[in-house]
Amino acid sequence: MVSQLFSRQRFWRKQELSSYYDIVIIGGGVHGLSTAYYLAKFDKDLKVAVMDKSYLGAGASGRNTAIIRANYLTPEGIAFMNASLKLYEQLSGELGLNLLFSQIGRLDIGHTESTLFWLRQRSEYNQLMGVESNLITPDEVKAIVPEIDLREGKPFPIMGALHHPPAGVARHDAVVWGYARGADRNGVELHPFTEVIGITKEGRRVTGVDTSKGRVKAGLVVSATAGWTSTIARMIDIDVPILTYPLQAFVTEPLKPMIDTTISSGELHTYIYQTERGELVIGGGVDHYPTYSHKSTLHMLEELATNAIRLLPQLRGAKVLRQWTGICDMTPDYAPIIGPVDGVDNFMLNCGWGTWGFKAAPISGKTTAELILTGKVPELIEPFDLNRFYEGRLINERAAAIAAAIH
Ligand SMILES: Cc1cc2nc3c(=O)[nH]c(=O)nc-3n(C[C@H](O)[C@H](O)[C@H](O)COP(=O)(O)OP(=O)(O)OC[C@H]3O[C@@H](n4cnc5c(N)ncnc54)[C@H](O)[C@@H]3O)c2cc1C
Incomplete structure (x- = not known):
């Protein structure tokens, strides 16, 4: 046995x-x-x-970085991604393998009135199509992520967020x-x-x-x-x-539990979440030039780390464990x-x-x-x-x- x-x-x-x-x-x-x-x-x-x-x-x-969500903008994108999210909910059972799919939710943060306008539009389209997605206030953001800096009186103040509870991560x-x-x-x-x-x-x-x-x-x-x-x-x-662009990400050393959702800022081109073993996963936008190169750069690491610290100041001093790059096939309409x-x-x-x-x-x-x-x-x-x-x-x-x- x-x-x-x-x-x-x-x-x-x-x-x-x-x-x-x-x-x-x-x-x-x-x-x-x-x-x-x-x-x-x-x-x-x-x-x-x-x-x-x-x-x-x-x-x-x-x-x-294995983020799964359905809170897209267009009716076509929302329907497609929501159908995928539903399949993910059953996938460990279907494949007979624990995919570590964990629905920890998602906050798309808005730092300006114009972003809030877009987030509101997304929330309304999502709700019309049966996808749970709500615009929430800075105080509600703070209640979900107590460690976040709302950045009052600083550049990139947090003015609200799109909250999408069914989003999650899995083991890629x-x-x-x-x-x-x-x-x-x-x-x-x-x-x-x-x-x-x-x-x-x-x-x-x-x-x-x-x-x-x-x-x-x-x-x-x-x-x-x-x-x-x-x-x-x-x-x-x-x-x-299609143009091929590199996309980079990195993880920190494991830290004690700090956030239990995924956070993304479109204006800062940065997203963050914490894995179950404590590493902070941090990613962002594609590199500035199309290439097939898989090289990671100090420039991108600095940019992402700076933005992550803006949102979670506790990350100042966290050590970077590893950084990596993959290539992405970008279409003109995403x-x-x-x-x-x-x-x-x-x-x-x-x-x-x-x-x-x-x-x-x-x-x-x-x-x-x-x-x-x-x-x-x-x-x-x-x-x-x-x-x-x-x-x-x-x-x-x-x-x-x-x-x-x-x-
Ligand atoms: C850093 C990073 C973070 C990301 N984060 C997310 C995320 O959080 N959520 C999300 O939804 N998506 C994310 N993505 C995007 C996602 O990873 C990709 O869109 C997805 O994996 C594409 O899968 P694929 O099977 O189409 O391509 P790939 O996984 O790239 O597979 C293509 C395969 O084709 C093979 N190949 C190429 N040429 C040939 C050839 N001539 N002959 C034989 N084989 C060939 C390659 O070896 C490769 O294995 C991220 C991507 C990166 C790089």
Whole structure:
């Protein structure tokens, strides 16, 4: 019994690459893996492979700060993110793995009248769509986070906040591993360290991929490569309105419990929360220039630390434990792109996850799988097609994604 409890079991099998799959998913991040998981859950006979040039979760999925929330600005964004939040509430049970999902809530702080106007608008849209989100006063903010500096008489005074109780955090690695294990158990082949170096085509039809381990034919190729989407797009000569920006974050040494919610300031481009083991997680906006570089910078550390101390002066003197960077696929309207591409058959995009994609992974994977299996676009993702950029149907989620937006 004891040996059974402590026996080491692989989360997924090692597989030899086959010469054909019904569906090849490029990218073993949380979106590629959740798509594979739901595909195999809905149709166990499909032959699906996920290929990643590195280990599973090596991209932004293993580097994010794991905040999950639904208090977006647009009806499209709110409906989509709320559906994802609902799936997160059941996900540990569904995947049979404790994802440490903890609904600690969220405060979006406003420092000016004009931000309060936007926050009020968000709160009203959210409430109309059944998402709990209320505008609260500085005193109510203080009651939730007694340690916060309301900054009366100082620059960036706190004038109110949008309070969103169902928001939470989860363990990002566990979500990646849970989807990977679930996909594997339903027959999906996972191929880490298998780089896609080309996409094969006959006329307008994609026929498969060239990989670092050889050529593979496929009935459908899905790109779920987030910050690397433009490099995949180049392989089939299409344009995607995506620029790749680095996003940095850091954690402090563990400190005694100080806050038990997530706080975000759009005007300071900074967000903070405390993990269960006491580390303060601090993140902010993307770097100022697009690049594929994963380099962390002292400049960003100083900027984020200064802002965090403005909100929580007790952090002065806290030691930084580690800082890291991931890359993000930013779209002009801060909303994702899911679906086929005009003029290219048997190919699908799942990208545009920018700085907000971790929270979206469950519903993104589920709806992408439904689209692939039925050929019908699920209502929740109808607004997120690539053509919106050519037809002027932009979603404009900037106001909701602002803490992590381009400055
Ligand atoms: C510091 C930071 C903080 C963040 N915080 C949050 C947050 O709090 N909440 C939130 O919702 N989102 C957050 N995000 C955003 C979120 O992490 C991403 O949107 C999400 O992880 C994207 O997942 P993905 O699976 O699409 O991409 P990724 O996880 O980036 O996966 C793409 C994969 O594609 C692989 N790949 C690329 N090219 C190839 C190729 N040619 N062949 C094979 N494989 C290839 C890569 O190796 C990579 O593993 C944050 C991001 C960062 C960097």
